[in-house]
Amino acid sequence: MQAVDGVLLIDKPEGMTSHDVVQGVRRKLGVRRVGHAGTLDPMATGLLMICVGRVTRLLEYLGQGDKEYSGTVVFGIGTDTDDAEGTVVAQASASDLDLAAVREAARQLTGEIRQRPPQYSAVHVDGRRAYHLARQGKKVEIPERTVRVESFTLDDFRREGDVAVARFHVRCSKGTYVRALCRDLGQRLGVPAHMRSLRRLAIGSARVEDAISFGDWMASEDPALHLRDPLLYLDGLPMWQPPREVLERLANGQAVELDDRMSLTPGDLVLVIHAGAVAAVGEVVDRQPAAVRPKKVFWKRG
Numbered sequence: 001m002q003a004v005d006g007v008l009l010i011d012k013p014e015g016m017t018s019h020d021v022v023q024g025v026r027r028k029l030g031v032r033r034v035g036h037a038g039t040l041d042p043m044a045t046g047l048l049m050i051c052v053g054r055v056t057r058l059l060e061y062l063g064q065g066d067k068e069y070s071g072t073v074v075f076g077i078g079t080d081t082d083d084a085e086g087t088v089v090a091q092a093s094a095s096d097l098d099l100a101a102v103r104e105a106a107r108q109l110t111g112e113i114r115q116r117p118p119q120y121s122a123v124h125v126d127g128r129r130a131y132h133l134a135r136q137g138k139k140v141e142i143p144e145r146t147v148r149v150e151s152f153t154l155d156d157f158r159r160e161g162d163v164a165v166a167r168f169h170v171r172c173s174k175g176t177y178v179r180a181l182c183r184d185l186g187q188r189l190g191v192p193a194h195m196r197s198l199r200r201l202a203i204g205s206a207r208v209e210d211a212i213s214f215g216d217w218m219a220s221e222d223p224a225l226h227l228r229d230p231l232l233y234l235d236g237l238p239m240w241q242p243p244r245e246v247l248e249r250l251a252n253g254q255a256v257e258l259d260d261r262m263s264l265t266p267g268d269l270v271l272v273i274h275a276g277a278v279a280a281v282g283e284v285v286d287r288q289p290a291a292v293r294p295k296k297v298f299w300k301r302g
Contacts, residue, residue, distance in 0.1 A: 004031050005053030006227025007062065009211035012040055012048045021214055025050055028223050037063030038174070038203060043085055046200035047208040055230050057296055061269070061281065062233050065204020066150060069170045071197045073154075073182040075102075076163035078192025082118045082179035090192035094164040097189060099157035102166055105188040106152040109181060114144045117177050148173040152181065165196070206233050230278060231271075238264065239271045240282075240292075247272065247299055250280050255293035258284060266290075274299055 010021055018039045026034045035056045037049040046069075051059050076094035079086030149172045156167040170178055179195040186193025201208050212226055220226065246256050250272060264270065266286035272279045272294075279299035282292035 004029050004224050004227065005055050006051075006224075007055060007206075007230050007233060008050040008052060008217070008227055009206055009208075010048045010050055010217060011208055011211040011213045012045055013214055014045050015042055016214065017042050018048060021048055022050065024214065024218060025052065028218060035059050038067070038200075040200060041083070041085075041198070043083060044198040044200065046198075047203055047206060047211055048200075049203050049206055049233070051230070052227060054298060057298070058230050058234070058278065058281070061237060062230060063203065064174055065206075065233075065236055066171055066173060066202075067176070067200060068202040069172075069178050070168065070199050070201060071170075071178065071195060072165055072167050073185060073193055074163055074165050074196045075186055075189065075191050075193045077194060078183070078186065079194045081194075082177075082183040083195045084197070086194070092191045093162040094189075094191045095159065095162055097157075097164045097191070099154065099166070101189060102154050102157060102164075102185070105185055106154055106168075108188060109184060110149045110152050112146055112148050115147050115177065115180050115184070116144045117142050118180050118183070145175065147176040149176065149181065152185075204233055205235050231273075231276075234271060234278070237269055237271045237281075238262065239273050241273045244274070247274055247279055250282065250292070250294045251297050251299055253294060255285060255287070255291045258290040258292050260289065264290065269295070272299075 008025065012021055018036050022034050022036055026032060029052060031052055033053055033056045035051050037051060037059050040048055049062060051062065075097055076092055077088055078090035080089050151171045154166045154168045158165055170181065178198060182193050182195040217223055217226060240259060240262060249256050258264065264284045266284050268284045270282050270284065270292060272282055280297045281295045283295050285291050285293050
């Protein structure tokens with residue numbers, strides 16, 4: 001068992017990659033098993049959820065919640081990366097834009113929408129990352145995907161010569177590219193656009209207000225003190241606290257009958273809780289009566 005396990009909420013500074021933060025956590029804690037739930041580009045700041053030790057096995061569940069961002073969008077200039085770090089590929093005057101038109105276009109980009117990820121993105125195309133192909137000058141057709149944008153609001157609209165700038169706030173599903181949202185917002189308004197800045201405010205119930213800056217954490221004399229219980233951030237999954245004999249069967253790899261008070265359907269995931277901690281993650285299987293089979297087991301007899 002790892003001596004150090006938990007979730008670390010870091011407020012990432014601009015200029016660092018998410019991998020840089022992970023490497024720093026590994027060195028500081030002396031723990032090899034460290035990962036993050038959702039990449040932030042180097043130019044972006046804000047919440048980075050780091051999993052340490054055995055909690056890395058929960059990464060795929062911790063990053064499922066809606067994400068919230070704030071940032072700025074520039075109208076009148078388009079780039080090949082859809083953000084401020086790219087090369088300018090299109091320009092047009094945005095002097096005729098006003099906030100009312102921008103807000104209406106943003107409203108049309110809410111709900112379930114189809115979105116094409118940026119050319120410079122981590123999406124796989126024919127087995128390779130899109131950004132690798134883009135850096136080689138290869139333009140590829142990245143398939144659209146369905147994403148959900150719960151809210152997309154804009155304010156602080158201002159003009160800077162022939163370009164216009166606005167501040168935005170977005171709440172969206174996992175897999176949404178906010179820089180693509182800024183690009184598409186410009187397209188709806190008839191001008192090129194790109195994202196100038198981005199700050200992640202939340203991942204599910206985890207908030208940036210509860211995070212510690214990476215610099216302060218690295219300077220801490222007791223860095224493990226900032227590790228949190230993953231149960232705080234697994235609020236999107238149903239929880240089940242079966243008796244010990246059921247837990248032992250799950251630990252042996254057996255499927256067990258589900259408590260009939262839980263209304264779940266085949267394919268649903270459930271957190272199996274014992275002594276206030278995650279003992280296993282199970283999946284509901286199509287049986288009569290309904291049963292749960294173990295996907296990941298953390299509990300050990302003792």
